[in-house]
Amino acid sequence: MKNYRISEAEWEVMKVLWEQSPRTANEVVEALKGQKWSAATIRTLIGRLARKGAVGFRKSGREYLYGPSISREEAARRERGSFLRRVYDGAVQPMVAGLLEDENLSAEDLESLRRLLDEKRRGRK
Amino acid sequence: MKNYRISEAEWEVMKVLWEQSPRTANEVVEALKGQKWSAATIRTLIGRLARKGAVGFRKSGREYLYGPSISREEAARRERGSFLRRVYDGAVQPMVAGLLEDENLSAEDLESLRRLLDEKRRGRK
DNA sequence: CCTGATCATTTACGTCTGTAAAACATCATA
DNA sequence: TATGATGTTTTACAGACGTAAATGATCAGG
Structure with a gap:
């Protein structure tokens, strides 16, 4: 399992996929409609997550269906650990x-x- | 107050200054001796923190004395808020x-x- | 005064992130 | 078949970050 960081913008994409997946890129774009990004930006974020391995995909017709490769709980756990180490030297x-x-x-x-x-x-x- | 992010490496520098300040760059380097960075790297981190405004400085002889511009508690509070928003949509x-x-x-x-x-x-x- | 030491600042370079357009590939319809 | 629509991939660019050397400025000692 390769080490990667999920950036702030990427977290929003992951949340959408954790909420419901698999989803097409268009569906993710639709779900994030209220936010500040263009469809192109969101597609880039999806692509980066996929390249990192945080998101997986399979072909469906002419589209891809994307889903998280890591559970929300696991991702939260990692981020929590990182946060605790950085800010509190691990002290809870x-x-x-x-x-x-x-x-x-x-x-x-x-x-x-x-x-x-x-x-x-x-x-x- | 300008918005800035303190990176992971920068947190380590801040911790040293929170522990004891004001300090010269050399003292910071000395305090971080056990870690993986060269003195040059640490000086760059200090300079970046200063440019961001997270660290202040005043001249003392030929050296500068550096100190944090924000308390450890305040920095922790900000990071905590950011973390909660990103990972848990703000839910405690x-x-x-x-x-x-x-x-x-x-x-x-x-x-x-x-x-x-x-x-x-x-x-x- | 000159030279080396020392400290700060600038430069370097690759990767990541934010933001998004441009280019490419494929499909569907006229 | 040609063209437009659509979905993916590539490209773009600036700033942040990680890591650190190179350069410039100043001090101290011979």
Whole structure:
């Protein structure tokens, strides 16, 4: 598995494919219609992702059908690891602490996280 | 305040300056001695950060003393926001949930997070 | 003063990324 | 068959980034 980085613009393309795939380039263009890129730009982004190996494709009639080669969870996991290493030298606690300090979490979110934390702590005993 | 991105290599330089500043370029080079860059590379990174405005400097004798123009907390906050937007469309809960799932947290970390969560939840009532 | 050392700045070069048009290949229809 | 439409691939160009040497400016010591 070759190491590659998914750029910010490429993330938007990946999201569309994670949401629904396989898709033709036209369908991806349509899905990203509200954003700032031309169809040509989006096609380039797809092509670059394909060359990197982040996106796979197969011929269907005269078109290609594109799909992600990596799950959204896995991609998120990698990016998270990279982010943690870069910004916090890998330390989780200060990151979450900073997050809780600054971000707006709903009561449901907090409850849900509390439950997850409890499970994790129980698993530690 | 102009928008700029601090690259991965530049983060390492910033960390050194956050740890102790002001510092001369030579001191930064010395602090990063164990890593993979030549002194020339590190000087370029410093110069780029300065041009971006992430690092400030003042003359001292024949050398410059460099220091960060932005706090570590603020830089972390920006990067965190960018990361959340890109990978999770800004949603915190799934990010923390994924984190708890994958990362190795110590019992102390979990306890500390639990406390933070509780404070946050109390503040919500 | 001259020369070497030292520090900052400029230059170099390849790759990646953002943005998108141009060129090419193929299909469908008149 | 010719032409226009359509989808893919190639090309374009500027700036950022990684990596670092080359050059210029200034200082210090013989």
